[in-house]
Amino acid sequence: MTVLLEEPQIAVEENVGASCPLDHYLAMPDHTMDARIRAARETLGRQAIILGHHYQRDEVIRFADVTGDSYKLSKQAAETEADYVIFCGVHFMAESADVLGHTGQKVILPDLNAGCSMADMAEIGQVETCWETLGRLGVKSLVPLTYMNSTAAIKAFCGERGGLVCTSSNAAAAFRWAFERGEKILFLPDQHLGRNTAWALGIPLDKCVVWDPYLLNGGLSAERLKAATIILWKGHCSVHQRFLPEHADRVRAEHPGMQVIVHPECRWEVCQKADGIGSTEALIAMIDRAPEGTAFAVGTEIHLVNRMAKMYASQGKKVISLDDTGCLCTTMYRISPQHLAWALENLIDGHVVNRIQVDEDVKMWARVALDRMLQVQG
Numbered sequence: 001m002t003v004l005l006e007e008p009q010i011a012v013e014e015n016v017g018a019s020c021p022l023d024h025y026l027a028m029p030d031h032t033m034d035a036r037i038r039a040a041r042e043t044l045g046r047q048a049i050i051l052g053h054h055y056q057r058d059e060v061i062r063f064a065d066v067t068g069d070s071y072k073l074s075k076q077a078a079e080t081e082a083d084y085v086i087f088c089g090v091h092f093m094a095e096s097a098d099v100l101g102h103t104g105q106k107v108i109l110p111d112l113n114a115g116c117s118m119a120d121m122a123e124i125g126q127v128e129t130c131w132e133t134l135g136r137l138g139v140k141s142l143v144p145l146t147y148m149n150s151t152a153a154i155k156a157f158c159g160e161r162g163g164l165v166c167t168s169s170n171a172a173a174a175f176r177w178a179f180e181r182g183e184k185i186l187f188l189p190d191q192h193l194g195r196n197t198a199w200a201l202g203i204p205l206d207k208c209v210v211w212d213p214y215l216l217n218g219g220l221s222a223e224r225l226k227a228a229t230i231i232l233w234k235g236h237c238s239v240h241q242r243f244l245p246e247h248a249d250r251v252r253a254e255h256p257g258m259q260v261i262v263h264p265e266c267r268w269e270v271c272q273k274a275d276g277i278g279s280t281e282a283l284i285a286m287i288d289r290a291p292e293g294t295a296f297a298v299g300t301e302i303h304l305v306n307r308m309a310k311m312y313a314s315q316g317k318k319v320i321s322l323d324d325t326g327c328l329c330t331t332m333y334r335i336s337p338q339h340l341a342w343a344l345e346n347l348i349d350g351h352v353v354n355r356i357q358v359d360e361d362v363k364m365w366a367r368v369a370l371d372r373m374l375q376v377q378g
Contacts, residue, residue, distance in 0.1 A: 025338040030059050033337035037063050040344035049082040053089035054280045055301040055332045060088050060340055069280050071148050071167050074100045086343055088335050092119040094356035095152040099366045107356045110339035115331050121235035122189035124153040126213040137222040143182035145174055147190050154188055156362040159369030168264050168279040171197040173376035189235035196264045196271050198230045210234050239327045240265035243299040247322045248273040251297040261286055262299030292316040302326040
C-alpha cells in the first residue's frame with residue numbers, strides 16, 4: 001500500500017453541497033485530472049485511502065493505495081486509520097466497506113451510477129417472497145448463502161436466517177459449512193458460481209434448479225424443489241456470461257498449448273473446458289507461478305486481462321482474453337479520473353459527496369453473515 005505523508009487534518013462536513021459541480025469536471029479530458037488527483041492525495045494524507053478493484057480502468061487504478069477484489073479491499077480499508085474510504089469499484093463493494101469499516105469511517109463511491117447488474121438481479125423483496133414461498137411449499141432444512149457480489153440487504157437477509165456470505169475463492173467451504181447445518185442451499189445471486197461450486201463438490205446438475213423471481217413459484221414445481229439440493233437464483237455476471245465454450249475451442253485451435261483459465265462466474269460449460277478455474281486473485285496467482293514462456297487465455301474482465309498481459313510480458317508469458325472481442329465491465333468503467341478528482345477535492349473543501357451509508361439494522365445482520373464467513377476461511 002502506498003504510504004502518504006502525514007498532513008494536518010482537514011475539517012470535513014457532511015451533507016453539504018459540492019463545492020464545484022461534477023459536470024465541470026466531466027467536461028475536462030482524463031489526463032488533466034492527474035496532477036490534481038496527486039495533489040489532493042498529498043493534501044489529504046492518511047486521512048483518506050483510495051481503493052481500486054481489479055476491473056477498474058488503468059486511468060483510475062494507478063492512483064489506488066490498495067488494489068484487489070471487493071472483500072480484500074473492504075477488509076484492508078477497515079484495518080487502516082483512514083477517515084475516508086474512496087472506493088473505485090461498484091455500489092455493493094462500497095456497502096461492504098461501510099459494513100466492515102470502523103466507527104466514524106466514511107465510504108465514498110465516486111460515481112453513484114457505478115452499480116453491479118448481478119447484485120441488482122436479487123432484489124430484497126423478491127428474495128423475501130422466494131423464502132416465504134419455499135416455506136409454504138414445504139421446502140425444509142434450507143440454508144441461504146449469498147455471494148459477496150450482492151447488496152447489503154441480501155447479506156443481512158442471509159445473516160438473519162442462519163446463512164453467510166462467500167467469495168468465489170471460499171464458496172466450496174461455504175457450501176460444506178451450510179450442509180453441516182441443513183440439507184439444502186438457496187444460493188444468491190449468481191447461478192453460475194453456485195452451479196460450478198456444486199459440481200466441484202460432486203452434486204449432479206439435476207440436483208440444481210434455477211429459481212426465476214419473475215415466474216410463479218420460481219417456475220418450479222413443489223416436487224422439483226423438494227428433490228433439489230441446490231436452489232440457484234437466476235442471476236449472472238454480464239461480463240463472465242459472455243464467454244462461451246466455442247471461445248475455448250477457438251483458442252486451442254489457433255494457439256496450441258495455450259492454457260485456458262476462467263473465473264467461476266463463467267458458465268458451467270465454459271468451466272468444463274478450462275485448464276484452471278479461480279477468483280481474480282487466483283487467476284493472477286496461476287499466471288504468476290507459471291514458468292517463463294507459458295501462454296494463457298483468460299476468461300475474465302478485459303481491464304484485468306490487459307493489465308496482466310503487460311505485467312507478465314517481461315517474464316516471457318503471453319496473456320490474452322478468452323474472447324478476442326473483449327469483455328468490459330461497463331458499470332465499473334463509469335468511475336473516471338474526473339469522478340475521483342471531484343470526490344477528493346470536495347473532501348479538501350470540506351464536503352463529503354456520494355457517501356454510502358448502510359442502515360444500522362441491515363449493517364448488523366450483514367456483518368453477522370460476513371463474520372460467519374471467517375469460520376470457513378482457509
